Amino acid sequence: MDFMRFIFTEAKIRHFTLVMSVRMAPPLPLIFLLMIHNVFSENGLGVSYSHSHICALKNSSVIMNCNYTYPTGHQIMKLFWTKNPVQGVEPPDLSEDPEYSQRLQYLGDKQHNCTIRLSHVTHKDEHEYCFRFITDKTVKWLGHPGVTLTVTDLQVESPERVTEGDSVRLTCKSSCALTDGATFIWYRNSQPLTERRDRNNQLLLQSVRREDAGRYSCALHGHTYISPAVYLSVTYPPKKTSVIVNPSGEIVEGDSVTLNCSSDSNPPAEISWFKGGTTVGSGRIYSISNISSDHSGEYKCKSRYEDIDKYSDAVTLNVMYPPKSVSVSINGSAEIVEGDSVTLSCSSDSNPPAEISWFKGGTTVGSGRIYSISNISSDRSGEYKCKSINEHGQKYSAAVTLNVMYPPKSVSVSINGSGEIVEGDSVTLICSSDSNPPALNFSWFKENQSSAVGSGQSFSALQSGRFYCEAHNQHGSQRSDAVTVTVHGRKFLYAVAGVTGGLGGLIFIFIIVLLMRKKQRPNHIAQKQDDLYVNVSAHDGSLSESDAVNKNDALYSLITLNNFSHNQTEGKASDSEETEEIQYVTVLHHRNKEMNQPEETESQYDNIRKYQTDATRRSSDQMVEDQSVIYSTVK
Template sequence: MVMSIRMAPPLPLIFLLIIHRVSSAGLGVSYSPSHICALKDSSVIMNCTYTYPTGHQIKNVFWTKTKDKKETEEFPDLSNDTEYSQRLQYLGDKQKICTIRLSHVTLKDSHMYYFRFTTDKDKWVGKPGVNLTVTDLQVASPERVTEGDSVRLTCKSSCSLTDRATFIWYRNSQPLTERRDRNNELLLQSVRREDAGRYSCAVHGHNLISPAVQLNVTYPPKSVSVSISPSGEIVSGDSVTLICSSDSNPPALNFSWFKGGTFVGSGRIFNISKISSDDSGEYKCRSINEHGEKYSDAVTLNVMYPPRNVSVLITGSGEIVSGDSVTLICSSDSNPPAEISWFKGGTFVGSGRIFNISKISSDDSGEYKCRSINEHGEKYSDAVTLNVMCELTII
């Protein structure tokens, strides 16, 4: 009979396997959370606990990170690194807590971080570690919007912030306390030109403020007006400039001028050299950009000038007979209206536009003229002759 003999493994080998499994199972590091997204210049807490087998004695504990290309040491101790030594605070112990605080984090601090400890019998690096991503804030916004549009601005980060964030918005460095925001977005409904400005965002409880982004609100011409230079009284012969002002975005480049309803010129400035009474009237300008047009209110040019076209009209026609009533009327074109004086020969005989002679006699015969005068000048009419006929009495 053939006997089958099953050989058992050597006892020392079984013992060694059991010891390794126990030893491996007893060493460990736990992180909570294992992924952290933090704002630049904030402080980060990396919560950490570790375990090791009973009977082991802790010799050394420190934190390390993924090795940079320039580093030669496989697991550098961050407390010896000048970039970390002043900012790293160990909050743990040599028993089971290995939490640290890293202050004033920068974008360069984005790494995988590990806790490492050594006992009198083993060395251990807690992998996978804590993945720290440091982010700044950026405002995403359209560069240009039109008045009346709805605009959404977003406060963006390169990762989702680990801590619950309450976002704050600023326009021109002033907080927008009247706004109600949804998460990290600012909604401007029916945007107005007053909403234009430099927008930035921040997270409540942090000092970091994003770079400001300019929001440009475009709109059609508004507040179109005309100014007159020089101001004050305008006298015939003066040079007068009309200037059209317009609030619009983009700035209006098309300006037109109208006298009454008639087109008279283009450009923001309309100049009249040697103005005359014919230029008197109502003027307005029209401002146009790509979003619309608007007319100014009318302004009136009232041109002052001295008397002209002075003449005398004799009422009635035909022969003037002694005893008749005769009226002389002085006509004058001037602005402002002129004062009228009457002269017979060189002698002043009366005032007013109408000069009346009732029951005229031969003594009233002669040359008459009127003088028209205002603050800008005077002018005489040509002389008219009154030839009074005597009525013959038949006996």
């Protein structure tokens, strides 16, 4: 660079009006030109600037237009731009400053043009910039005052919030006045609003919608710099409030369920949750963990916006669960009487509804929630229970007892011992019955008598007759069949004792005789087996017609001894006295039913006949039957 020498003389400085203009060129973002006052001396030395002040946008390029003059005959030896000159100090060359060397470009020449371009300006570049040249005549000239550079950014000015339907105005502001004719571009959420390009730095939104809410920023056309974004909040009440259930499928007891209240409003509305008419929670989310059947029901949420409440539609939580609280209730009177109608109801809490089965003891007797028994009988008494079952489980109820009341039935009389007794003794009759409750009142009757002869479950009969009982409870009564009681006199007892003693004695004597005869037999005869037949028959009843003529009560025994040959079965008779004899004894006992004859007419006797064998009778010339009759009378 050539150096020029300047001769400093008294200079006249003329001031001109500052004019700011904008030149748009494709390769350069925005260029600011200055037309400022001229700084000249009387010898023709001077520097003129296009403007003394420049307001530049941050990150833009600034052009400082400059012209200089010097006297004829001088040559420029050196020229450069400097900043913030200090009197008495040689100003530095900005082209040699590392902060400017890459951004400062000299666009002038060594004749008269001293224009420069400074790129990517920031707030650090806010200084006073001056042009200096030196001639070969040792003349040094500094164009002071120079150009003052101010760097500004853009700011969007907007209200924080606006109500839906209102109008709002947004302004793109800078710290200094930008060049006239700048074109502004607006952005919402980083997307340009192409329809909003305007030379005005304001953006007008009429009848704001909720969709207009967002982050707004501005920029100048041709510049990459975009202002910081400002959020515009549009307030609006909720249009619709609704509830979303998650999960949306079948809900089983023990699951976790989340209810979400959707309410589109700005600012967000206050949310309250209701089950039926009861408040159960607040907030946009209502969660239920380990849900139970108690949580089943209708739920809805309420959004509150500026004292305005809006409710959602109700949603139903239908919680599935196995049967529980299974019980049986009996419909009817407290006391069940035979013939009544009884209904058993099975109550079961389950979802879905359970299938019901009925059991009596361990036997299935029916199905369905209702089990009815019409005209109930006593055999329906017992324990009943129901079983409730669905796809999630089953459960039995506790057993209930049907206690059917009924009047006495199957009434009968039992005799404790024999129905025949001796005069002076008694026989106990016991009355039994089937009834519920058990019969407590028993009455005893004798046939052909209208009045009762006794009471209580047992009765002692002292006389002959036919007796029956009647059993009573609060539901009715029933009589038994009659039983017969026979009472004998004391004489009958003595007769029986005598006959018994006589028979015993005769049998004993007969056994002794047999043993003695057995010892007297020959050895070969003794080896033969004796046959002893004893026929005893006792007749208790009326005598035969042939004996009835006696017309007395006779008690007698007949013992008959018959001797037969042992070899009679072979058809041969033996004359030997040693032949074995077969003895037959017959005891007959007859008693007349009439026991009221005088004592002296009663007789007891025994008739014992002894018969010899057929051989003996044939050998005897007399053929006389040796017969012995023994009569004995016992009184």
